[in-house]
Every structure is written in structure tokens, then in C-alpha cells.
Amino acid sequence: MNTSTTSGNTFKQALREGRQCIGLWLSLADSYSAEICATAGFDWLLIDGEHGPNDLRSTLANLQAIAAWPSHPVVRAVQSDAAAIKQLLDIGAQTLLVPMIDTPEQAAATVAATRYPPAGIRGVAAPIVRASQWNARSNYVQQANDEVCLLVQAESVTALSNLEAICAVEGVDGVFIGPADLAASMEHLGNAEHPDVQAAIDTAITTIVASGKAAGTLTGDNNQARHYLALGAQFVAVGLDVALFAQTIRQRAADFDLHSPISTSRGPY
Numbered sequence: 001m002n003t004s005t006t007s008g009n010t011f012k013q014a015l016r017e018g019r020q021c022i023g024l025w026l027s028l029a030d031s032y033s034a035e036i037c038a039t040a041g042f043d044w045l046l047i048d049g050e051h052g053p054n055d056l057r058s059t060l061a062n063l064q065a066i067a068a069w070p071s072h073p074v075v076r077a078v079q080s081d082a083a084a085i086k087q088l089l090d091i092g093a094q095t096l097l098v099p100m101i102d103t104p105e106q107a108a109a110t111v112a113a114t115r116y117p118p119a120g121i122r123g124v125a126a127p128i129v130r131a132s133q134w135n136a137r138s139n140y141v142q143q144a145n146d147e148v149c150l151l152v153q154a155e156s157v158t159a160l161s162n163l164e165a166i167c168a169v170e171g172v173d174g175v176f177i178g179p180a181d182l183a184a185s186m187e188h189l190g191n192a193e194h195p196d197v198q199a200a201i202d203t204a205i206t207t208i209v210a211s212g213k214a215a216g217t218l219t220g221d222n223n224q225a226r227h228y229l230a231l232g233a234q235f236v237a238v239g240l241d242v243a244l245f246a247q248t249i250r251q252r253a254a255d256f257d258l259h260s261p262i263s264t265s266r267g268p269y
Contacts, residue, residue: 009094011044011072012149015174015214015234022225023074025218025240027052031061037241038069046237047075049088050099060091060130074151080106082113086122089114090129095149097176102158104165111171114148116141149173151216151235155181160204167211174214174235177204205231 014021021043026034029052037045047062048054054062059075066073075093077084080101088096098110112120124141126132132140150171154163155178167175179192179201188194201217208215209232216235219225225238250260 009147009149011074011095012147012173014043015149019234020229021072021235023235023237025237025242026062027240027242028245029053029058029062031058031065033241033245034062035065035069038066038071040071042071044072044074044095044235046097047073047093049078050076052076056087056091059088059093063092063130080110080113082109082121085110085113089122089144089148090125090131092130094131094147095151097151097153099153099155099178100181101152101154101166102156103162104169107152107166107169107172110152111150111169114150115145115171119145151176151214153178153181154204155179156185157182158185160200163204163207164211167208167213172213174216175204175208176216176218176235177201177208179217179219201228202231205233209233 011021023044023046024037024040024042025046025048026037027048028034034045034047045066047059049059063073063075072095073093074095074097075088076097076099077088080098085096085098096114101107101110114120114122116122116124126141127135131144151174152166152172153176154160154166159166160182163175166172179197182200183189183192183194183197186194186197186200188197191197205215205217205228214234216233217228218237219228220239220243222238225236228236253260
């Protein structure tokens with residue numbers, strides 16, 4: 001599903017066609033590990049610029065590492081900031097996940113940040129950016145708006161109360177339910193498994209699907225992931241590289257009766 005250095009966005013097309021896409025969260029902020037993950041066959045890989053220690057250059061390195069493989073890179077912005085979004089698009093990100101979208105007005109402003117005028121406010125510098133292959137794609141500016149896939153995160157009680165209106169915003173391709181922040185907003189900090197939180201996630205996914213937009217979320221639990229897919233979620237991340245790495249390393253130590261001095265209890269994902 002690789003689109004990072006060619007025209008078109010097959011991830012966006014997959015969502016439009018109703019296909020379900022399985023992803024993995026990349027939070028190690030390392031291009032070497034990103035490329036290893038790209039060999040696994042996931043439909044999409046999330047390069048985390050919000051909570052992962054990525055900057056613009058490490059995000060670029062991750063995009064370049066993934067480019068040779070079928071997995072589609074999705075980049076999570078640090079926030080819904082027009083300048084930050086512009087830079088991510090310029091380095092070749094086509095699909096963005098933008099956190100903390102609580103209102104349709106915020107969603108509309110984020111859409112505008114991803115589009116060239118007159119549809120939006122994205123600055124134009126096609127000859128000098130990777131996204132256009134440094135003008136090797138002479139029609140890039142004409143196609144760029146259609147190629148962008150925008151996923152927004154609804155991860156608060158306020159966002160869920162505005163969910164139908166957020167879904168109705170033109171240019172929003174999908175809505176991702178953030179379980180950890182939603183749990184905190186519902187006064188269940190650190191407990192995304194709480195029945196009230198899980199019920200809210202289920203209802204949100206159903207609402208998003210009914211709106212005609214793609215629904216997504218994240219879980220490290222296989223049964224939970226299959227449950228979300230059965231509800232109609234289309235883009236579900238089924239693990240985090242950091243968690244998988246930590247679990248595997250600690251288990252390997254435990255295999256030889258070595259014990260980690262820190263807690264190994266499951267986190268909110």
C-alpha cells in the first residue's frame with residue numbers, strides 16, 4: 001500500500017472502498033526499527049509525532065525507511081497547527097492523524113491546513129520539497145489536495161458530544177478514537193478498559209461508521225481489535241513497537257530467571 005513517493009494515496013482509496021486496514025504504532029523514533037516493522041506486512045504504520053520523540057528530520061527518516069515497502073506511512077502531528085502540518089506534508093506525508101480535535105470548527109481548520117488555496121491555507125513550495133519529488137512530479141500541486149488523507153482524533157467527552165458534527169466536516173476522511181485520553185476525560189485515567197470507556201468507544205465507532213466516514217482506534221488486545229473491526233472500524237492499530245519490544249526483551253530475560261526491577265503490568269493500550 002506504498003504511496004510515499006508516488007502519486008495517489010491507496011490508503012485513502014482503501015478507506016473509501018470500505019476495506020479494513022491493520023496498522024502498527026511506531027514510537028521508537030528510529031528509522032532502522034521502522035524499516036524492520038515495514039517488513040512485517042502491516043497495511044499502515046503510524047509515525048508518532050505527538051508522544052513519540054520524533055522531530056521533523058526523524059519523521060523524514062522514518063518515511064524514507066518505509067518507502068520501499070508496501071506499508072503505508074501515517075504521520076501523527078504534534079498538534080493541529082497549520083505550520084507543523086505544512087512541514088509534514090512537504091516532507092512527503094500524505095496521510096495525517098491529528099490529535100485533540102474536539103469541535104467541527106477545529107476539524108475544519110485542520111482540513112484547511114492540509115489544502116492548497118483556494119480550498120485551504122497550505123503554503124506552496126513545490127520545487128523544493130520531497131512531496132513533489134523536487135518538481136519531478138510536475139502536476140503535484142494540482143493533485144495534492146485530493147491525495148491528502150486526513151484522520152482526526154476524537155479523544156475527549158467534548159469530542160464525543162460533537163462527533164456527528166465532526167464527521168460531517170468535508171475533508172475529514174476518518175475519525176480515530178484515542179482510548180487513553182478518552183479514559184482520562186471520562187475520569188478513568190490509566191484505565192481504558194473500564195466498561196464505561198469501552199462502551200463509549202463502541203458507540204463512537206458505530207456513530208462514525210453510520211456517518212459514512214472511516215473509524216479507527218488502537219489496542220494491543222487481539223480480541224478487542226477484532227471486536228472493533230466487527231463493529232465496522234476500518235483502520236485499527238493492533239500494537240505499539242515500544243510495547244512489543246519491551247515485552248519481548250523482558251520475557252527473554254524472564255526465560256532465564258532474570259527479573260525486571262520495574263512493573264510489567266499492561267498499560268492503557
